Amino acid sequence: MGKTATDWVLFVVLLIGALLMSGPFVWMIATSFKPAADVFQFPPTLFTADPQVENYVRIFTTIPFGRAMANSLVVSVLVTLLQLITCSMAAYAFACLRFRGREALFLIYLAALMVPSQVTLIPNFILIKTLGWIDTYQGLILPYAFSSFGTFLLRQYLKSIPAELLEAARIDGASHAQIYLTIVLPLAKPALGALAIFTFVAQWNNFLWPLITTTKPDMQVAIVALATLQGQYNTDWPLLMTGSVIAIVPVLLVFVFGNRAFIAGLTTGAFGGR
């Protein structure tokens, strides 16, 4: 088989693969426009003869889904901002400053990447409960305000800044805070962007922690509200699919617009971590 013939076969195989990968999304969207009775037809049809937007109204009236979306947005944005601050500050210290214990502390931060999140789940839950922080934003946000992964990602990037540049600024009398704010942060924009997108997506999709630390519907994030909805309306597939569509739209938008930065961050973080 010649090179072009092989390429065509592969192209068709990849196209079929793309259909399989995107199929569930198409099915999700198609079902969200179906009237409730339509879903119990066999064999099922992809497009209903009677499309309607009723489900998109119902989802906001049966449960406080608007509030849940707002909660997700508040938590994800604040976690992202806090991580950008705490991780970039730590990364600046690790990459650009000399101090005793630097390597040891960095190793400890790195070792934390090997700890599965379920290990710290119970002690953190007990802590948040003891503080009376169940059903609060601080309980949802603060445990994620710093990450070893983010520090590592930014440190790798900051190490590429020429030391002479920072040295020159020092000689001109700039303080460390000035260097960090006016030289390092602007130069680190691509890495900060990658971390921001990565953190936002991870936090939006985060499930187990918000599940166990919220009890009131008003404090649930969108993904937890979706899982709760399944418990209450487990055969109302159009409603469940509508909730799913709405809950994944923000992340898909962020990903489609920032996919280059996202994947760059993912692969740098990944290969650097080896």
Place this chain on the structure above:
Amino acid sequence: MARSRVRLTRVARAEERAAWLFLAPSLVLFAIFTAIPVISAFFISFTQWNLFNEVTWVGLGNYIGLAHDEIFAKVLGNTGYFVLVSVPVQIALALACALALNRGLKGQTFFRVVYFLPVVTSTIAAALVWAWLFNSNFGLINAGLSLAGVTDLPKWMGSTRWAMPAIIIVSIWQNLGYAMVLFLAGLQNIGKDVHDAAALDGATGWDRFWHITLPLLSPTTFFVLVISIIGSFQVFELVLVMTKAGPANATNTLVYYIYQNGFQFYQMGYASAAAMVLFLIVLIFTLVQYKLQRRWVHYG
């Protein structure tokens, strides 16, 4: 000479002070939410506590309990089954897709984005639509199978035999794109000139794949393998939405069991002991792979 040394140490000391100031926020957060909890989890695993009564020290009691717990044995078996099937299939498919895309086919960006969409999608939302697709009475998958002439349709999430395969299929669908993107990045690090030189020497496509691409790609493969194994041991959300560990614990997995014991039965000590088992498994895989890596990974 003496003066400049004094100045140097003063500068160094100022730099050291600045470093700790920059590290302060991360140190506080890391101590409160990571370091202290890891140590606490270890101690909690030696106690019996339901959050309301007094904490009782039970020594190795929880671990002995786990060793005699028939459900826990089943949970470990299920988790092992899930990891053993999903990881190799996912890696093989991801590598095949990456190799195909790396030939410079048309629409590379399009394919990369489409294959990656499930990775960024909430697992809960993904599991919901797949639960609907796998629905044994009205789902699209059984409709397709029956159109294809299958008469003995699987009951999927309702059957002890097919529930786990259903979860495995969804997991592969969701994680394929991540492994593929990592493989693509790895392939792009292998210079094209290496291949051109081998082609000039008369090596066929398969020869080049086995003797050049695969060995040079092994650091990536190694990394994808470790990440996939560790991630697969933590399967949880798919189980929660699709089967709730049923039927008859056929899909109960390690993290689901930790969740059940901790947050449904409020047995904090027992759940922590199970979490320590997970920690140990992850640690062993990380270390074993790290050792093996030296033996069979060729850094180009």
